[in-house]
Amino acid sequence: MKKNQIxxxxxxxCASSLSAQEKEYPEPEAMTPGMTEFWTPQPKVVxxxxxxxxxxxxxxxxxxxxxxxxxxxxxxxxxxxxIVKNGIMTVDKSKGDILTRQKFGSFQLHIEWCVPSDIQGExxxxxxxxxxxxxxxxxxxxxxxxxETYMNGMTGSxxxxxxxxxxxxxxxxxxxxxxxxxxxxxxxxxGTYLYPPFVTVIQNGIVLQNHTQIRGxxxxxxxxxxxxxxxxxxxxxxxxxxxxxxxFRNIWIRPx
Ligand code: MG
Numbered sequence: 001m002k003k004n005q006i007x008x009x010x011x012x013x014c015a016s017s018l019s020a021q022e023k024e025y026p027e028p029e030a031m032t033p034g035m036t037e038f039w040t041p042q043p044k045v046v047x048x049x050x051x052x053x054x055x056x057x058x059x060x061x062x063x064x065x066x067x068x069x070x071x072x073x074x075x076x077x078x079x080x081x082x083i084v085k086n087g088i089m090t091v092d093k094s095k096g097d098i099l100t101r102q103k104f105g106s107f108q109l110h111i112e113w114c115v116p117s118d119i120q121g122e123x124x125x126x127x128x129x130x131x132x133x134x135x136x137x138x139x140x141x142x143x144x145x146x147x148e149t150y151m152n153g154m155t156g157s158x159x160x161x162x163x164x165x166x167x168x169x170x171x172x173x174x175x176x177x178x179x180x181x182x183x184x185x186x187x188x189x190x191g192t193y194l195y196p197p198f199v200t201v202i203q204n205g206i207v208l209q210n211h212t213q214i215r216g217x218x219x220x221x222x223x224x225x226x227x228x229x230x231x232x233x234x235x236x237x238x239x240x241x242x243x244x245x246x247x248f249r250n251i252w253i254r255p256x
Contacts, residue, residue, distance in 0.1 A: 031222045036160045037150035046166045048204030051177065054110060056252035063100055063234070064089060064251040072098045072236075088114070091129060091245035097238050099135065100253075103231035105184040108254040110177070114247045115143040117173030121243035123149040127172070128239035129246050130159065133182050134232030138218040139201055139209075141178075141237070141246065145169040156201050156208030159218035164201070164208035175249070177204055184231070185214075191228040 056062050063071045066087030072080035080098040083090040115127035127143030138159040142149065144167055151157070156164035156178075170176050181200040188194045201209035216224025236248065 033221050036152070036219075036221075036223065038152050038163075039148075039150050042148060042151055043154065043164050043167045046168050046206055048168050048170060048206060051205045053112070053175075053250060054177070054179075055250065056110070057254070060110075060252040060254050061102070062252045064248065066249060069098070071100055071102065073101050074098055088247045088249045090247040091236075091238050093238060093240070093245050095238065097235050099233040099235045101233070103233050104134065104253065104255055105231045106256040107182055108256060109180040109182065109234065109251075110253070111180070111251045112175050112177050112249045113141055114175045114249075115145075115172040116244040116246070117171075119143050119172045119244055121241060122147060124153060124239075125241035126243050127246050128237070128241050128243070130237035130239070131178070131180065132218075132235035132237065133180070133197070133199065133214075134184060134229060135235045136217055136227070136229055136232060137197060137199070137214045138237070139178070139180060139199065143169070143172055143243075143246075145171050156203050158199065158209065158212060158214055160220070161215055161218060161224060162209065162212050164203075165210065166206060166208065168203040168206040168208060170204060178202070187228045192226055 069080040069082065069084060069089065074080055075096055081095050082092045082098055111131065119127050124142065126147050129141040130138040131141065132138050140153060140155055140157045140159045142155045144155040151163035152160050154164055154167065155169055179202040183198040185193050185197040186195040197214040198211050199209055199214060200211050216226045219225065
């Protein structure tokens, strides 16, 4: 009898250790794009006043003067091959992103962009592009003129992080002006931020981002990631949506 009790106890211990080994825990739910898209409250619409085109000051590096793309390359390091015509450059949707050949730390960037007057599409599939600061953090470009989308993906958002303070869009066919003041991050040895990046974004003379802290990379799916990096190029996005391509002009930068 006693022997049977010992055997039973041993069997129970064995069974419980087996069940502990075999216990299954749920995996985190897979992230989908919609999990990081927030639609309300929509920033209010502000109609910009008239501003003159701000040509490059004497100490600026001119990145595009309307003539050629010599300061730019594609993602493979080859010559940039978007379309240059009549003093503007237009995204070639068959060619991918373009990046400056030069890398930058902190800077003041001036860039003008225009959505075609006959643009079609809605939400993110309407005049989408973007400016990746140091090739890491996207300031969104989108046609948000009477086109609603998730607020943290609007024009002037830090993509999927911080919505713009207001909607300062001009109509399709009119030129928009961005002035972006960017402070590069400083990293600790372990790859986390000692000082995170900050950005101020002004569109058509109206503040959209006021010294906004950037929390990490601007991911389409998932949360921002902190990845150690040094100086980086300015990347302009070729977005694969089917709407007509946007154009750029008068791009200059002042490293700080
Ligand atoms: Mg974009």
